[in-house]
Amino acid sequence: MSKLLAVGTxxxxxxxxxxxxxDKILGGSGTFVGLASSLFDIPVxxxxxxxxxxxxxxxxxxxxKGINTEGVxxxxxxxxxxWSGVYHNDMNSRDTLVTELNVLENFEPVVxxxxxxxxxxxxxxxxxxTQMSVLDQLNGxxxxxxxxxxxxxxxxxxxxxxxxxxxxxVITINDEEARQLSGEYSLLNAAKKxxxxxxxxxxxxxxxxxxxxxxxxxxxFAPALPLASVFDPTGAGDTFAGGFCGYLAxxxxxxxxxxxxxxxxxxxxxxxxxxxFGTERMESLNFQEVENRLQAFRDLTxxxxxxx
Amino acid sequence: MSKLLAVGTxxxxxxxxxxxxxDKILGGSGTFVGLASSLFDIPVxxxxxxxxxxxxxxxxxxxxKGINTEGVxxxxxxxxxxWSGVYHNDMNSRDTLVTELNVLENFEPVVxxxxxxxxxxxxxxxxxxTQMSVLDQLNGxxxxxxxxxxxxxxxxxxxxxxxxxxxxxVITINDEEARQLSGEYSLLNAAKKxxxxxxxxxxxxxxxxxxxxxxxxxxxFAPALPLASVFDPTGAGDTFAGGFCGYLAxxxxxxxxxxxxxxxxxxxxxxxxxxxFGTERMESLNFQEVENRLQAFRDLTxxxxxxx
Numbered sequence: 001m002s003k004l005l006a007v008g009t010x011x012x013x014x015x016x017x018x019x020x021x022x023d024k025i026l027g028g029s030g031t032f033v034g035l036a037s038s039l040f041d042i043p044v045x046x047x048x049x050x051x052x053x054x055x056x057x058x059x060x061x062x063x064x065k066g067i068n069t070e071g072v073x074x075x076x077x078x079x080x081x082x083w084s085g086v087y088h089n090d091m092n093s094r095d096t097l098v099t100e101l102n103v104l105e106n107f108e109p110v111v112x113x114x115x116x117x118x119x120x121x122x123x124x125x126x127x128x129x130t131q132m133s134v135l136d137q138l139n140g141x142x143x144x145x146x147x148x149x150x151x152x153x154x155x156x157x158x159x160x161x162x163x164x165x166x167x168x169x170v171i172t173i174n175d176e177e178a179r180q181l182s183g184e185y186s187l188l189n190a191a192k193k194x195x196x197x198x199x200x201x202x203x204x205x206x207x208x209x210x211x212x213x214x215x216x217x218x219x220x221f222a223p224a225l226p227l228a229s230v231f232d233p234t235g236a237g238d239t240f241a242g243g244f245c246g247y248l249a250x251x252x253x254x255x256x257x258x259x260x261x262x263x264x265x266x267x268x269x270x271x272x273x274x275x276x277f278g279t280e281r282m283e284s285l286n287f288q289e290v291e292n293r294l295q296a297f298r299d300l301t302x303x304x305x306x307x308x
Numbered sequence: 309m310s311k312l313l314a315v316g317t318x319x320x321x322x323x324x325x326x327x328x329x330x331d332k333i334l335g336g337s338g339t340f341v342g343l344a345s346s347l348f349d350i351p352v353x354x355x356x357x358x359x360x361x362x363x364x365x366x367x368x369x370x371x372x373k374g375i376n377t378e379g380v381x382x383x384x385x386x387x388x389x390x391w392s393g394v395y396h397n398d399m400n401s402r403d404t405l406v407t408e409l410n411v412l413e414n415f416e417p418v419v420x421x422x423x424x425x426x427x428x429x430x431x432x433x434x435x436x437x438t439q440m441s442v443l444d445q446l447n448g449x450x451x452x453x454x455x456x457x458x459x460x461x462x463x464x465x466x467x468x469x470x471x472x473x474x475x476x477x478v479i480t481i482n483d484e485e486a487r488q489l490s491g492e493y494s495l496l497n498a499a500k501k502x503x504x505x506x507x508x509x510x511x512x513x514x515x516x517x518x519x520x521x522x523x524x525x526x527x528x529f530a531p532a533l534p535l536a537s538v539f540d541p542t543g544a545g546d547t548f549a550g551g552f553c554g555y556l557a558x559x560x561x562x563x564x565x566x567x568x569x570x571x572x573x574x575x576x577x578x579x580x581x582x583x584x585f586g587t588e589r590m591e592s593l594n595f596q597e598v599e600n601r602l603q604a605f606r607d608l609t610x611x612x613x614x615x616x
Contacts, residue, residue, distance in 0.1 A: 090493065185398065188534045209517040212534065221531040221608050226496045226520065260611045294613060300529050301609045303568045305602060 002143065002249040003043045005115045006033040007134050008124025008238070009104060010048040010058075010072055013278060014084040017091065017232050024082065025278040026058050029124040029148070030072075032235035035282040036242025036269045037122075038065040039290060040250040045115040047071035047134065051078040051103045061283065070112040078103035091230050092207060111137040119143040119252075122245045123168070124238070125150050128160035135167055144254050146170040146245055147199070148238075151177050165198040169254075172203040172241050187212060188219070201259065203244070205237055213263050218256050222263040225271040225296055232277045236270040239282060243269035268293050310451065310557040311351045313423045314341040315442050316432025316546070317412060318356040318366075318380055321586060322392040325399065325540050332390065333586040334366050337432040337456070338380075340543035343590040344550025344577045345430075346373040347598060348558040353423040355379035355442065359386040359411045369591065378420040386411035399538050400515060419445040427451040427560075430553045431476070432546070433458050436468035443475055452562050454478040454553055455507070456546075459485050473506040477562075480511040480549050495520060496527070509567065511552070513545055521571050526564050530571040533579040533604055540585045544578040547590060551577035576601050 008030030015022050030048040037044045045068035052075065059069050084098035109130060116139045123131040125148045135145065147168040153161050154177065165171065171194060179185055182193035191202040191214035202214040208230075210223040243266035244259075251258055268290055275281045316338030323330050338356040345352045353376035360383065367377050392406035417438060424447045431439040433456045443453065455476040461469050462485065473479065479502060487493055490501035499510040499522035510522040516538075518531040551574035552567075559566055576598055583589045 186534070186536050186538070188536050206517065209514065210529075210531070219534060219608060220611070221518075221534075223518070223529040223531070226494070226527060226529075228494050228496050230494070257612075261613045264611055264613065300527055301611075303528070303572055303609075304565075305569045305572065 001042050002119035002252050003045070003115060003117065004037050004120045004122065004245055004249040005045050005047065005111065005118035005134075006030055006037065006122040006124065006242070006245070007047040007109055007126065007131070008033055008122070009081050009126075010046065010050050010054070011081040011083060011104075013234055014082070014098070015232055015234055015277060016086040017277075018087070018089055019229075019231050020277070022277050027083065027234060027278055028081065029238040031062070031279060032238035032273070032282065033122055033124060033242035033245070034062060034067045035065065035279060036239040036273075037246030037249065038067050039243075039269070039285065039287050040246035041066065041287070042246060042249045044068065044246070044249075045071055045112060045118070047109045047111055047115075049073045049075060049103045049107045049109075051080040052076035054080045068112070068114065071110065071115065073110065075103045085234075087233065091233055109134050120245055120249045121145045122241060123147040123164075128153055128157050128164045132160070132164045132167075135164070144169050144248060146172065146241065148172045148241055149177070151180055154180055162197060168199045170201040170203060171199040172205060172237075172244075174205045174207070174237075178202070178204050188214070191219075203263065205240060207233070207236070211240065211263055211267060213259055215256050215259070220256075220260045220263060222267040222297075223300060224267060225293070225300065227271060227274065230274045233274050234278060235282070236273045239273040240266035240270040242266075264294070264297055265290070268297060309350050310427035310560050311353070311423060311425065312345055312428045312430065312553055312557040313353050313355065313419065313426035313442075314338055314345065314430040314432065314550070314553070315355040315417050315434065315439070316341055316430070317389050317434075318354065318358050318362070319389040319391060321542060322390070322406070323540055323542055323585060324394040325585075326395070326397055327537070327539050328585070330585050335391065335542060335586055336389065337546040339370070339587060340546035340581070340590065341430055341432060341550035341553070342370055342375045343373065343587060344547045344581075345554030345557065346375050347551075347577070347593065347595050348554035349374065349595070350554060350557040352376065352554070352557075353379055353420060353426070355417045355419055355423075357381045357383060357411045357415045357417075359388040360384035362388045376420070376422065379418065379423065381418065383411045393542075395541065399541055417442050428553055428557045429453045430549060431455040431472075436461055436465050436472045440468070440472045440475075443472070452477050452556065454480065454549065456480045456549055457485070459488055462488050470505060476507045478509040478511060479507040480513060480545075480552075482513045482515070482545075486510070486512050496522070499527075511571065513548060515541070515544070519548065519571055519575060521567055523564050523567070528564075528568045528571060530575040530605075531608060532575060533601070533608065535579060535582065538582045541582050542586060543590070544581045547581040548574035548578040550574075572602070572605055573598070576605060
């Protein structure tokens, strides 16, 4: 079993969906990656920053899941990153109401000594220079570096993004971002172009339309599980990434065949995340439930055609 | 092997995509369903109508593929249905430039004697009353009735649509149409509501995002094959339906397990259709190419997770 280091936000979210609305609740990419990956019972450490307003109970909850929060800096005089948004009826689009960067504005991640030898590193969606500074603090080169990014950094920090991509093994982005980064409409061609930028593996997240994994001439697709109700999509992408990394850390096998499985686990975990608001479902989830749902993914995708 | 009867348009299309544009070329739902299903070497008959301007060479081509065109009425003094459209850069949306119904306006399908005993009937996207009149002409009840429809008929002929749905086993519609017809956003819930309207099987076509099959508590997903270039999406949905029906007619097995395979064949054939303009690729396609591409669908979807 490998050590997983996850860098990302630990934050407050206020969310409105057609099913209701919340006050400030626990959120953030680092939180969701941590909760998802900790289900695999691996050593996982989060690097992030919060303000003095952040309840210790949240950190205690994470610790109780086996998540190491030594790397979560607490700036007592600062305020925690806050995001607020409202989802439209179709749950596929949302409007941001509030983004208060707060302590995130001058975030300089510090990797704790105990995680400088992590084999798998998940660089959450932050400024590419911040992502790079994490890699620079590590002892040697990790077995696998996974990077998440978004169009905002392509627009505002493309040069830095290209620099860090050279040191990345797996990139996770959505379909529109893959198109923007590569200038190619076909996702197959987009993945090829992105391979040339550094990442040997390209994971394209399509939300309710599933996820694609590309590597050289191989490709694999994991559908999203059709659900009777999607309560709140917040964190689903990070949960997907956390499941992907957690499974790889657990199995210590980064072959393409095993990455297929990791993609399925990512999609599996994401299907739980959306069942409740915020982190609620991920906090209550146990691994047996995940294993049980695996059969639904098999039924959904496996077929047996005898060639005629 | 079962007899397949397909009712749909045989038409002229003029298409513009980012890759080029065509003059009036052969198109129509009946044409694409016929070409796709004929690859399975089954008796397939098309019921449609064309004008005096329709080249006999097109009918000869269909006959050479084993497609029975006795049911294609030729109205010498009329003009063939004509559609013209332009696809946007993303190939997922298009604008209709011209729709000339011509002979289609008063289309009264006549099922030839030789296909009144068809086991599988594919009702192409036409007025639901026209679809119903086809069922009324048959000898007894077919083994499987498949119906394609669209939002236009939900808006303009909903009562007739509900009437014909009571006699339908499989409905194929896109995701937005499934939501409109059912009033449910979740596709899982939409399928349940549509089951109650008649069809035991609901096939939801999502274009580049694949297709879902629902039946009672079972669901199955077939992805679209990621391609380096999609040249022209026209006819892909009808080709999918033709592949689905053709495979079921060939195998004579309408179990859920075999419908999974039929969905994969539909997606497989559709991946060829989009490689060239109009019917060009489907006219040149042979079954061995289809069988060869099956491996790409296996690689794309099959995984092997051992439970821990």
